[in-house]
Amino acid sequence: MNMSPASAAAETGSVAGLEAVGATLTPAVIGSMGLTDLLAWVAIAAFLAALVLRWQGVPEPARHLAMGAWLTFGVFWLTMVPYYYYDVQSPLQTVLALAALPLCAYTGYLLWDGRDSLFLLTKAVAFMGLIYLPAETIPVVRTWLIETTAVQTHYGMELLGHSPGINEGANGYQSRFDFDSDETVTGRTTYIILACTGLGSMAIFGGLVAAVKAPFKRKAIAFAMAIGVIWFLNLVRNVFIGLASPWGWFQQDWLVSFMVTYMGAEESRVSFLVAHNYIAQSLSIVALVGITYLLVKILPEILEPLEDVLFVLTGNEYDLFEALGKDEVRADGGPEQQ
Template identity: 40%
Template sequence: MALGLVNALEWAHQWWGPLSWLVLLVFLSGTVIELYDRRLARYVLVGGWGVLALFWVSAIYQFVFDQKSITEGIAVVLAIPLSLYVGYLLASGRDRLIVVSRAVAVGWLIYLPFSTLPFLRNPLIAIVTDQTATVLSLIGADFEVIAGNNFPADLGPAEPVEPYQKTFFFHVPDVRAISYTIMMACTGIGSMAIFGGLIAAVRAPLARKLKALAVAVGIIWVLNIARNVFIAYSFGYQRLQIFPEFVMSVFGIDSRLEVSYIVADRILAQFLSVFALVGITYVVIKILPEVLTIVDEALYVLTRNEYDLQDALDVEARADGGSERRDETV
């Protein structure tokens, strides 16, 4: 039965690409329609949340069985019922969730082109690779940067598959050469898209929105480079060989050399990323309190309790042209 479920999820994964574009199309359509007909937009966006739930179903195989990510695996499984529940609440008349839908539309619009279009994706990966290499050089790491894709592997140089360098090739005494490739997930564009969506979705003065976006993107960029350096160094030099047999068993890997990568990335870096996102959200709220509208709605979806975090966080919507009343941000 378990094998049948895995096979079904692998089959569903083939629809990842088409569903991702369909999510963008439906949410953007609903966002545009809202400008003219909120009632019709609500129904379109309800459909969008249904499509999003299907997208998360298609993503389970990648995050759980392919990437073996605990954090992302749990998140994608929970996202399925949550997406359906948001659609139900929106269909039931909770129109304040429209602003959350706008955030999804903008975030998807930022992320999807970078993740699928080579002329956007490749330069971004190349820049992140160069900056990660610079920091690794400053801390004395011995490596070379090569073309190809060996993510992660204890292999020799890969055959170049793309016309730019993105793989770190470490030469460690008494250990076979280890390579670590900078992938799209290593660029931080996913987190940037989340905050881009949150900031764009609320109604507030453009100057404060641009300031909040610049601060969020700047923090994410610096933390992401630090994350890449930590993972590359820990994996390349095998610094985190912690309970190797246990890690190999839990994550279903065959090579002891990958244990440091799993501990550095799939456990430490990903869990710390959750706390980093919470901290960045707080910084953004201090600049753009209107974002609390979305946070309040997210908490309502999770708990079915109404929240007003403005008093709790000692912030309030500014009177410089931004919204002072909660319903005006919708």
């Protein structure tokens, strides 16, 4: 079993894990942390400390600490590159992890240079960590999330005429779909890990919703909508990958030849890699954009941190409120005052 410092989509024998879209932190105590885990915890703690300093009226130290937090966050993603490239074999995740360091460093520089609007984006990332890390580090919560997702995914398979049963996966949870390797096309099956629960995406939107100022009712509705849509799409994704891998939906000869020759893939993993790393991950980007659009309809205040994201990516200022006809909404959720 190949276990990475982030959430592992490990494989051994006929078992193939559903690899992570986002990194999963696994330390139980500080002493057990690897470098990757430690960097993530330090970054989130520094984000929160910077926000506290700014709230207490000491903007300069807050700005400098936030800059360091962003740089640490970028280094965290850089440490994930070998895992995404060699273990997960995901071009998309590898490129994104590589791009994270310069983007985070630039964000930190902009904060240091006086772009205080980025404190809202900093706040959103801090809340994302607060949502994600406790669920990852509390064993009973982690177990419940993984095993509940496995049961729901199995039910989805049953609706499509497949009932393999569930047994213990290589990660120690009751999350492995017990397909008979002698009866399937590839001889492989999959098991659910924390990343397969959709928690990472839920944390992203939860952080955005929590960070902005708006009436509680609209924030609650937006959060519930985002969580519900993510849960459903994630379930469809798990069923799709969980069936495509053992039954070899993408084991066509030309595709196997290409993946083995040019991508270094193991022949029996081709269907899994195509389903997960190419189809599911590409569609997940489309889904994130769609969810963001729906969220803006309910909670246009999230446009404010998104404007800063676009500035970091392009170097250009954008007025998304005006572009989407939401210019009457202020960041405090009330009508604009002249």
